[in-house]
Amino acid sequence: MEAQSFAPILILLAICVAFLYLHFSGGSGLTRLYLAGVLVVVAVIILLPSFSIKLPDWWEGLLGGTKIQLGLDLQGGTHLLMEVKLDDAVKTQLRRRAEDIKRELKENKLDFTNISLDASGDLIVKLKSDDERTPFLDLMSKSFPDLAVSSASGIAGASYSLTFRPRDLQQIKSNAMDQALETIRNRIDQLGVRETTVQKEGDSDILVQLPGIQDPERAKELIGKTAVLEFKLVDSTHSVQDAIQNGPPPGDEVLYGPVDRGGRTPYLVEKPVLVTGDVVTDATVRPGGRLEGPYVAVDLDARGAQIFDTITAENVGRQLAIVLDGTVYSAPVIKERIPGGHVQITGRFSISEAHDLAIVLRSGALPAPVEIEEERTVGPSLGRDSIRQGELSFVIGAAAVLIFMAVYYSGAGILADFGLSLNILLLICVMAAMQATLTLPGIAGIVLTLGMSVDANVLVNERMREELRAGKTPREAVKLGYQRAWSAIRDSNISTFVAGLILFQFGTGPVKGFAVTLCVGVLTGLFSCIVVTRAWYDYLIAMRRLNAISV
Amino acid sequence: MSLQLIRPDINLDFVGKRHFFVILSTVINIAAVLMLIFVGLNYGVDFVGGSVVQVQFEKPTSANAIRDSLKPLGLGEITVQDFGASAGHTYLLRFEKVANIGSLGTKLGNRLAKTYGPQGAKVVRVESVGAKVGGDLRRRGFLAVVFATVFMGVFIAFQFRHTSWSFGAGAVIALVHDVLVVSLALVISQFQFDLTTLAALLTVIGYSVHDTVIVSDRIREDAAKRRREPIESIMNRAINETLSRTILTSGTAIVVLIALLAFGGPILRPSAFTLLIGFITGTYSSIYIAGPVVLFWEGHHRVGSLSSRAA
Numbered sequence: 001m002e003a004q005s006f007a008p009i010l011i012l013l014a015i016c017v018a019f020l021y022l023h024f025s026g027g028s029g030l031t032r033l034y035l036a037g038v039l040v041v042v043a044v045i046i047l048l049p050s051f052s053i054k055l056p057d058w059w060e061g062l063l064g065g066t067k068i069q070l071g072l073d074l075q076g077g078t079h080l081l082m083e084v085k086l087d088d089a090v091k092t093q094l095r096r097r098a099e100d101i102k103r104e105l106k107e108n109k110l111d112f113t114n115i116s117l118d119a120s121g122d123l124i125v126k127l128k129s130d131d132e133r134t135p136f137l138d139l140m141s142k143s144f145p146d147l148a149v150s151s152a153s154g155i156a157g158a159s160y161s162l163t164f165r166p167r168d169l170q171q172i173k174s175n176a177m178d179q180a181l182e183t184i185r186n187r188i189d190q191l192g193v194r195e196t197t198v199q200k201e202g203d204s205d206i207l208v209q210l211p212g213i214q215d216p217e218r219a220k221e222l223i224g225k226t227a228v229l230e231f232k233l234v235d236s237t238h239s240v241q242d243a244i245q246n247g248p249p250p251g252d253e254v255l256y257g258p259v260d261r262g263g264r265t266p267y268l269v270e271k272p273v274l275v276t277g278d279v280v281t282d283a284t285v286r287p288g289g290r291l292e293g294p295y296v297a298v299d300l301d302a303r304g305a306q307i308f309d310t311i312t313a314e315n316v317g318r319q320l321a322i323v324l325d326g327t328v329y330s331a332p333v334i335k336e337r338i339p340g341g342h343v344q345i346t347g348r349f350s351i352s353e354a355h356d357l358a359i360v361l362r363s364g365a366l367p368a369p370v371e372i373e374e375e376r377t378v379g380p381s382l383g384r385d386s387i388r389q390g391e392l393s394f395v396i397g398a399a400a401v402l403i404f405m406a407v408y409y410s411g412a413g414i415l416a417d418f419g420l421s422l423n424i425l426l427l428i429c430v431m432a433a434m435q436a437t438l439t440l441p442g443i444a445g446i447v448l449t450l451g452m453s454v455d456a457n458v459l460v461n462e463r464m465r466e467e468l469r470a471g472k473t474p475r476e477a478v479k480l481g482y483q484r485a486w487s488a489i490r491d492s493n494i495s496t497f498v499a500g501l502i503l504f505q506f507g508t509g510p511v512k513g514f515a516v517t518l519c520v521g522v523l524t525g526l527f528s529c530i531v532v533t534r535a536w537y538d539y540l541i542a543m544r545r546l547n548a549i550s551v
Numbered sequence: 552m553s554l555q556l557i558r559p560d561i562n563l564d565f566v567g568k569r570h571f572f573v574i575l576s577t578v579i580n581i582a583a584v585l586m587l588i589f590v591g592l593n594y595g596v597d598f599v600g601g602s603v604v605q606v607q608f609e610k611p612t613s614a615n616a617i618r619d620s621l622k623p624l625g626l627g628e629i630t631v632q633d634f635g636a637s638a639g640h641t642y643l644l645r646f647e648k649v650a651n652i653g654s655l656g657t658k659l660g661n662r663l664a665k666t667y668g669p670q671g672a673k674v675v676r677v678e679s680v681g682a683k684v685g686g687d688l689r690r691r692g693f694l695a696v697v698f699a700t701v702f703m704g705v706f707i708a709f710q711f712r713h714t715s716w717s718f719g720a721g722a723v724i725a726l727v728h729d730v731l732v733v734s735l736a737l738v739i740s741q742f743q744f745d746l747t748t749l750a751a752l753l754t755v756i757g758y759s760v761h762d763t764v765i766v767s768d769r770i771r772e773d774a775a776k777r778r779r780e781p782i783e784s785i786m787n788r789a790i791n792e793t794l795s796r797t798i799l800t801s802g803t804a805i806v807v808l809i810a811l812l813a814f815g816g817p818i819l820r821p822s823a824f825t826l827l828i829g830f831i832t833g834t835y836s837s838i839y840i841a842g843p844v845v846l847f848w849e850g851h852h853r854v855g856s857l858s859s860r861a862a
């Protein structure tokens with residue numbers, strides 16, 4: 001998204017403030033009308049980019065070329081709300097800690113019978129003998145200060161239950177959230193869609209908006225891939241079939257190959273993860289031979305390369321499974337030590353599959369799975385229909401109101417129409433200057449604003465009629481009409497404005513757009529229908545031509 | 552003098568007929584509550600979760616044909632709504648439960664392409680909401696209505712405190728009345744109650760208060776001027792004095808809403824309908840709900856008590 005430019009909104013505000021100053025300090029009607037003329041010209045100029053009229057570059061530089069953004073419901077696109085499974089991120093971290101603890105225990109010559117995650121997500125450590133309690137607790141407080149240790153209840157022997165301390169838990173979650181946000185943003189950037197939104201919503205949700213996207217399915221695929229890349233050794237000392245039937249031997253697990261390539265090939269692999277995807281620095285698609293198709297070349301960072309070097313050196317002749325999101329893509333035999341951290345992932349990919357795989361590997365793994373909670377996709381043709389229908393109802397509604405006012409109040413009606421037209425112009429212009437998003441309910445909001453800003457004029461005009469009937473001169477009638485109508489106009493507009501604010505606070509997406517329109521409409525309505533229209537009356541009074549105006 | 556719809560010296564007896572209308576409104580409100588409980592709003596996916604998919608067909612088809620075509624997918628119960636011929640063979644399919652949000656659009660598109668040919672059916676809109684989000688939106692929507700109502704009541708009570716604190720109560724009861732009447736209309740019409748409809752309902756609240764303020768403002772003004780008159784007659788006068796404005800403003804707003812209803816397309820129809828009913832009842836309630844509440848509150852005091860407090 002381009003940087004927001006405040007120039008247009010400041011210029012508009014400046015003119016309005018100047019106008020209000022003249023209004024309250026009793027500046028001449030004519031001066032105010034000239035200023036109103038300036039306001040109209042400025043408003044039209046600010047609106048030009050919104051109607052895709054190209055302005056000179058120096059001009060856009062000055063005003064920032066702000067324009068109305070069309071909401072997804074009008075221009076088509078996809079809105080996704082995704083939940084990041086933060087609890088899973090916590091479990092992953094705890095599992096890593098488990099590996100670290102095992103190592104530390106071995107180094108300190110402490111024996112344990114079992115270290116594993118229980119159902120509620122706590123890490124349970126069972127020590128071999130009671131004598132180890134004190135050294136274990138010392139070790140924990142020294143090496144793992146972020147873990148809270150408590151005696152596990154209901155388990156015999158020296159057992160401890162480990163969880164993250166609340167502050168560290170919060171830290172892990174917020175790190176995971178940031179990483180997920182960053183990763184998803186990276187992936188979406190590679191889609192080549194303009195003006196995308198990726199932002200945090202609440203504690204664990206991410207909102208993604210992809211305007212005008214042609215292939216939402218691919219986007220969802222790309223965003224949703226956890227892309228956890230792991231390398232594990234294949235256990236060839238045991239039979240896979242045996243493991244499937246009788247459960248894998250301790251320390252092993254059964255993983256499968258991709259589903260769509262001639263059945264799922266089972267692999268028996270050793271549980272410990274040798275290298276994870278967070279050491280990937282780059283991933284690119286390379287054309288392969290005719291049989292295996294394109295492959296993805298992955299570069300590891302120094303640490304990853306070092307580990308990979310060691311593993312391959314120690315395990316020549318064994319099979320190394322390349323596991324992505326729990327699926328074994330290939331399990332090549334390590335023919336020789338591989339230094340330098342260059343790894344190839346083959347798997348009979350199509351070009352586009354290989355391409356997307358490279359994107360997700362490059363952009364990093366998601367710290368936890370994401371789940372789509374809300375999807376709103378609108379096709380571009382429907383968006384165009386909606387714009388057409390919105391415009392049609394707007395034009396018909398506006399025409400009806402303008403004609404009615406002119407017929408009913410004749411002269412004063414034409415002045416009111418001037419105010420109403422200015423109101424619409426300003427409303428759209430302010431939305432453009434704010435780079436606000438116009439949604440379908442937003443168009444309904446504009447139509448509604450039109451119907452309601454009429455009220456200010458009706459109130460004033462009805463009051464003027466009353467005063468004229470009471471025998472007041474036109475000059476007094478104008479003054480009193482405005483004066484007496486004001487309290488009603490003030491209170492009623494505050495109530496509508498606040499309804500709009502509440503709507504904005506509680507609404508989402510299109511409803512927010514509607515709320516913005518409603519609130520801006522109240523302000524521009526008050527300004528154009530009360531302040532600016534009054535300038536006409538003052539001008540006519542000064543020219544002694546007020547009698548020419550009938551109410 | 553230009554056109555006049557309402558004669559300036561009009562003096563209809565609104566306040567005298569209030570008992571009839573209060574009873575009528577009470578009956579309608581009770582009916583609304585019963586209908587809300589026993590029939591219920593047709594909640595959209597925004598509030599209960601599920602999916603709506605808008606599909607445009609090349610050739611005319613029928614709800615049953617669509618259902619038959621989708622049966623193999625095993626997506627549970629499907630509600631099919633015809634968007635009318637003007638929308639070009641467009642149907643809205645609603646699924647109560649969706650296991651895998653995000654993959655529905657493609658799945659449907661592929662399945663329909665098998666029945667209707669590759670270009671025969673086009674998925675133009677998908678809206679899927681998970682149950683959790685739905686519950687969240689429902690809670691926020693409910694809170695928005697409550698907050699709006701309470702705030703309006705406090706605001707009006709404060710602005711009119713010099714005349715009578717009861718204007719706030721009048722406005723709130725008028726609001727509850729309007730929300731109930733609109734809900735009744737929505738239950739009967741079975742228009743979908745989604746986020747957009749909720750936005751319309753909140754706008755109705757804004758408008759209803761707006762209209763109540765105008766009438767109350769005149770009562771406030773007249774009460775300060777005519778200290779000896781009974782409150783009934785002040786109220787009736789104020790209603791008559793603002794009648795012309797009431798008819799004009801509500802009239803133009805209603806014309807605009809009819810334009811929206813007729814030309815705004817099927818997506819805006821539920822909210823245009825909500826606004827239309829809401830504006831009518833909002834106008835009515837300013838006269839026959841807010842007023843009588845103030846009268847009831849003030850008992851049958853001479854206006855001396857009312858205006859002695861008037862600014």
